[in-house]
Amino acid sequence: MQLGKVIGTLVPATIADGLAGVPLLWVQPLDKRGASAGMAFVAADGTRMAGPGQIVTWEASREAALTLEPSFVPVDHAIVGLVDDVQLDEEAR
């Protein structure tokens, strides 16, 4: 898992079987301190509750597909949790 921030939404006109009704969100990957790290990507929202501004955890590749039911839908990134808080140990920074 990695941290990310939802920065937008997508509305598909046509979509593959298995993805109908699944929210598609733009996610900006973050480092552990919440700074942007890398290119934004489109993720399926496994929680179906994320929205713009939300900090999330996400998975890629096969784990992303497993987030959805049925699994093995054409998904390569998925949101698996909504982050309430990130607590960093001061000494470890």
Place this chain on the structure above:
Amino acid sequence: MILGRVAGRVVQTIQHPATMNRRLLIVDRLDPDGAPSGGYLVAVDSVGAGHGETVLVLDEGNGARQILQWENAPVRSVVVGIIDASG
């Protein structure tokens, strides 16, 4: 597997059922000398690791699912050991 150091925790209420009631740790990646090599991952704890400990992280989905005993868990990274010495 990779070597890491526990740098913090992630707190979530809404999440996939496979990670519910499990501790999520922020783990910094380490090089073989024990220095941070850049990057981190959020891993599910299976050994009770905490605060500043050097840990062994399994970063592979099928093994992770076996440890969690959850067939379709969308989890790739699990802390599977606490390391005393590496060298």
